[in-house]
Amino acid sequence: MNLLLGVTGGIAAYRxxxxxxxxxxxxxxxxxxxxxxxxxxxGPVTFEALSGHKVxxxxxxxxxxxxxxxxxxxxxVVAPASANVLGKLACGLADDAxxxxxxxxxxxxxxxxxxxxxxxxxxxxxxVRNLRWLDELGRFPVVAPTEKxxxxxxxxxxxxxxxxxxxxxxxxxVD
Numbered sequence: 126m127n128l129l130l131g132v133t134g135g136i137a138a139y140r141x142x143x144x145x146x147x148x149x150x151x152x153x154x155x156x157x158x159x160x161x162x163x164x165x166x167x168g169p170v171t172f173e174a175l176s177g178h179k180v181x182x183x184x185x186x187x188x189x190x191x192x193x194x195x196x197x198x199x200x201x202v203v204a205p206a207s208a209n210v211l212g213k214l215a216c217g218l219a220d221d222a223x224x225x226x227x228x229x230x231x232x233x234x235x236x237x238x239x240x241x242x243x244x245x246x247x248x249x250x251x252x253v254r255n256l257r258w259l260d261e262l263g264r265f266p267v268v269a270p271t272e273k274x275x276x277x278x279x280x281x282x283x284x285x286x287x288x289x290x291x292x293x294x295x296x297x298x299v300d
Contacts, residue, residue: 134162
């Protein structure tokens with residue numbers, strides 16, 4: 126399986142490294158796209174070392190990378206998926222390397238979403254609506270966040286699902 130992993134900004138970004146490691150150990154090929162905010166939490170070098178491939182951060186470092194990577198992917202995963210990226214996907218916005226590549230995915234390819242955010246953000250009616258809109262498209266399976274003590278100190282839903290569960294959802298999403 127060719128797994129395209131999008132990592133968005135948030136404290137849970139460090140757990141995406143574990144997801145890459147698990148996927149590679151399972152025999153999958155992984156390419157990673159970091160949003161600018163994700164790169165503030167975990168740098169590209171970490172993901173390059175774990176995946177064995179260059180990491181995309183800049184949309185226009187190579188003008189066609191976003192299209193080529195989209196065609197290459199068997200499945201895409203966004204982990205952690207921030208409220209911001211959920212809103213972009215729900216509204217069809219493509220203004221960075223990750224959202225542009227996801228928009229270029231061939232029809233029928235799944236994008237597994239593993240949200241992680243503060244409980245109030247997760248329960249915000251706009252986020253709930255965006256997830257409903259994405260669900261209606263039939264292309265965006267969600268691996269729900271866990272309930273736990275979050276980095277901000279709050280206790281509730283919003284923690285990133287276990288990387289093994291995210292990988293299992295990606296494997297199940299491949300047509």
